[in-house]
Amino acid sequence: MPAAEAGYVAIAVSDSGVGMPESVRERAFEPFFTTKPAGRGTGLGLSTVYGFVAQSQGLVTLDSAPGEGTTVTLYIPCVPVATAAAVTETVQCAAALPAGLKALLVEDDAEVREVMRNFLLSFGCEVTACSSAEQALLLTPPAAFELLVSDVVLRAGMRGTELVRRTVSRWPGLAVVLMTGYFNQPGTAQDAHRHAWRLLQKPCSREQLAQAAAQALQRR
Numbered sequence: 001m002p003a004a005e006a007g008y009v010a011i012a013v014s015d016s017g018v019g020m021p022e023s024v025r026e027r028a029f030e031p032f033f034t035t036k037p038a039g040r041g042t043g044l045g046l047s048t049v050y051g052f053v054a055q056s057q058g059l060v061t062l063d064s065a066p067g068e069g070t071t072v073t074l075y076i077p078c079v080p081v082a083t084a085a086a087v088t089e090t091v092q093c094a095a096a097l098p099a100g101l102k103a104l105l106v107e108d109d110a111e112v113r114e115v116m117r118n119f120l121l122s123f124g125c126e127v128t129a130c131s132s133a134e135q136a137l138l139l140t141p142p143a144a145f146e147l148l149v150s151d152v153v154l155r156a157g158m159r160g161t162e163l164v165r166r167t168v169s170r171w172p173g174l175a176v177v178l179m180t181g182y183f184n185q186p187g188t189a190q191d192a193h194r195h196a197w198r199l200l201q202k203p204c205s206r207e208q209l210a211q212a213a214a215q216a217l218q219r220r
Helices: 045-055 081-096 110-122 133-137 160-170 188-195 206-219
Strands: 008-015 059-064 070-077 102-106 126-130 147-151 175-180 198-201
Touching: 045 059, 045 070, 102 110, 102 133, 110 126, 110 147, 110 206, 126 133, 133 160, 147 160, 147 206, 160 175, 175 206, 198 206
Parallel strands: 102 126, 102 147, 147 175, 175 198
Antiparallel strands: 008 070, 059 070
16 A cells, blocks of 8 residues: 555445456456446446546555455545645636636547536536537537547547647637546657647546646646
């Protein structure tokens, strides 16, 4: 477990379900791994939880066996006063976003899209959500939007980076936040830096999105 001067808070959630065999338990936090039938699950639930806790320098444990249910325990570091002040500053970014900011959200995963849409709505944004780059490009006029938030890897059709290139070429004043779960993918970080696009690693928190959106608006 990572070191934390202020200690940890442990949160355990248990069920009395069928439990998991070792082969499933070992892959439970793996992105897109699921035992549900096709179309019934994304395999992103536990991996998203793991990502949130890991990026906070915490730990997640999973205890499960067939017929014995499952217990997931989150070990979350206590936040020192200085860190709490930094979090407060990040939250203020959301309040600093212009009221009624018109945002276009492009995300092909329905569950993730709904989470990100709710984040943007909580900032006071007016949100139009699309499941593909092609769908986003059909929207007119493009100047109806001030902020574009798009996943980089869209499972079908055009990538998010190509969507941004096409959209920004028609509308240079657009603020851009690109989201990716593959932060080290060749070319993505370089493109973001070269074009002053804000790159945000998934999964992200509400505060991280607020900060990224505020920075993107400052860069345009």
